Amino acid sequence: MNVSVSVAESLRGALAGLLDGLPPRQAAGAVERLIANYRGATPTDAPILRDRADVAAYAAYRMPATFEAVRSALEAFADAVPEWAPGSHLDVGGGTGAATWAVSAVWGGERSVTVLDWAEPALALGREIADANPALREARWERARIGAGRTLDEADLVTVSYVLNELTEADRAALVDSAAAAARSVVIVEAGTPAGYARVIEARDRLVDAGFRVAAPCPHSAACPIVPGSDWCHFSARVSRSSLHRQVKGGSLAYEDEKFSYVAATRLPVTPAASRVVRRPQIRKGQVLLDLCEADERLAKSTVTKRHGDLYKAARDADWGDPWPPAEQ
Numbered sequence: 001m002n003v004s005v006s007v008a009e010s011l012r013g014a015l016a017g018l019l020d021g022l023p024p025r026q027a028a029g030a031v032e033r034l035i036a037n038y039r040g041a042t043p044t045d046a047p048i049l050r051d052r053a054d055v056a057a058y059a060a061y062r063m064p065a066t067f068e069a070v071r072s073a074l075e076a077f078a079d080a081v082p083e084w085a086p087g088s089h090l091d092v093g094g095g096t097g098a099a100t101w102a103v104s105a106v107w108g109g110e111r112s113v114t115v116l117d118w119a120e121p122a123l124a125l126g127r128e129i130a131d132a133n134p135a136l137r138e139a140r141w142e143r144a145r146i147g148a149g150r151t152l153d154e155a156d157l158v159t160v161s162y163v164l165n166e167l168t169e170a171d172r173a174a175l176v177d178s179a180a181a182a183a184r185s186v187v188i189v190e191a192g193t194p195a196g197y198a199r200v201i202e203a204r205d206r207l208v209d210a211g212f213r214v215a216a217p218c219p220h221s222a223a224c225p226i227v228p229g230s231d232w233c234h235f236s237a238r239v240s241r242s243s244l245h246r247q248v249k250g251g252s253l254a255y256e257d258e259k260f261s262y263v264a265a266t267r268l269p270v271t272p273a274a275s276r277v278v279r280r281p282q283i284r285k286g287q288v289l290l291d292l293c294e295a296d297e298r299l300a301k302s303t304v305t306k307r308h309g310d311l312y313k314a315a316r317d318a319d320w321g322d323p324w325p326p327a328e329q
C-alpha cells in the first residue's frame with residue numbers, strides 16, 4: 001500500500017472513533033451549529049471551535065475534506081520540486097492538524113512538525129488523533145493567535161489551510177508576509193469559491209512580491225490571466241462520505257467532491273507544469289476538450305483527438321488539476 005493511501009486510512013480510522021458515544025442527532029446538531037457559525041462574520045476575538053463537541057464535529061465532518069484538498073495541492077507542489085522534501089513543517093491555524101496528515105501522506109521520512117492555533121480544544125483533539133500517525137507523534141501543538149504582530153519560527157514548509165477566511169484583511173496580509181519571511185515554501189489552501197480564490201490570489205501576489213516563485217497550480221509566476229470577477233480558478237478532490245455526512249446532507253452518494261483553490265510558492269528551484277488542466281475535461285466521441293492555463297500566461301482550449309495517438313490516450317485519463325501534457329509524453 002502506498003504511504004498516501006495508508007495515511008488516509010489511518011486518518012479515517014482515527015476519526016471514526018470520535019463520535020462514539022455521541023447520539024447521532026447530537027453529532028448532526030453540532031455540525032449544523034458549526035456550519036451556521038462559519039457562515040457568520042469573521043471572528044476576530046475568540047475561536048469558533050469552543051469545546052470538544054464543536055471540535056469533534058469539525059474533525060469528523062470537515063477534516064477528511066480539508067485533508068484531501070491539502071494533499072492534492074501538496075502533490076502538485078511535490079511534482080514541481082521532485083528532489084525536495086520538507087525537513088520541518090509549520091501548520092498555521094492548523095486546528096486538528098489536517099495539513100500535517102496531508103504532508104505525511106505526500107512525503108515520507110521524519111521532520112519536525114508544529115501546529116499553531118488559538119483554539120485549545122482543536123489542538124487537544126489534533127494531538128489525540130495524531131497518535132494514530134507515527135509521523136506526528138512528536139508534533140508540537142501550540143496555542144497562539146496568528147496574524148498581525150506575530151512572527152513565525154523558521155520552517156522549510158508553512159501550510160495555511162482554510163484559515164485566511166477567518167482572518168481580517170490586515171491579519172491575512174500580516175500572516176502571509178510572516179510566512180514568506182519564515183519559510184522556504186508556503187502552501188495556502190482556501191475554499192474553491194470566488195471569495196476563496198480572491199484570497200488565494202491576494203496571498204499569491206504577496207508571496208511573489210516577497211521573491212517566491214509559484215510552483216503550482218500556475219505554470220508561471222506572472223499575474224493570473226483570469227479577468228477578476230469573470231471566473232475563479234479552483235480544483236476538486238474526491239472525499240469518501242461518512243455516515244455523519246449522509247445524515248447531515250442526506251442522499252446516499254458514497255463520495256463528494258471538495259472544491260478548493262490553492263497556491264504553492266517556493267524559494268527553491270522549481271519546474272512548474274508546462275500547462276495545467278483547469279476544468280473537468282470533456283470527453284466526446286473521438287476527442288477530449290481540455291481547458292488549460294498555459295506557461296505563456298494565457299488560458300487556452302485544446303482539442304485532443306484520436307489522431308494524436310498516445311496523447312489522446314493521455315487526455316482521456318487526464319483529470320481536472322493535472323499538469324498537461326503528462327510528464328512522460
Ligand SMILES: C[S@@+](CC[C@H](N)C(=O)[O-])C[C@H]1O[C@@H](n2cnc3c(N)ncnc32)[C@H](O)[C@@H]1O
Nearest residue numbers: 066093094095098117118119145146161162166
Ligand atoms: C476552518 S479551520 C481549518 C483548520 C485546519 N487548518 C484544516 O485545514 O482543517 C480554521 C482554523 O483557524 C484557526 N484560527 C482562526 N483564526 C485564528 C487566529 N486569529 N489565531 C489562531 N488560529 C486561528 C481556528 O481556530 C481553526 O482551527
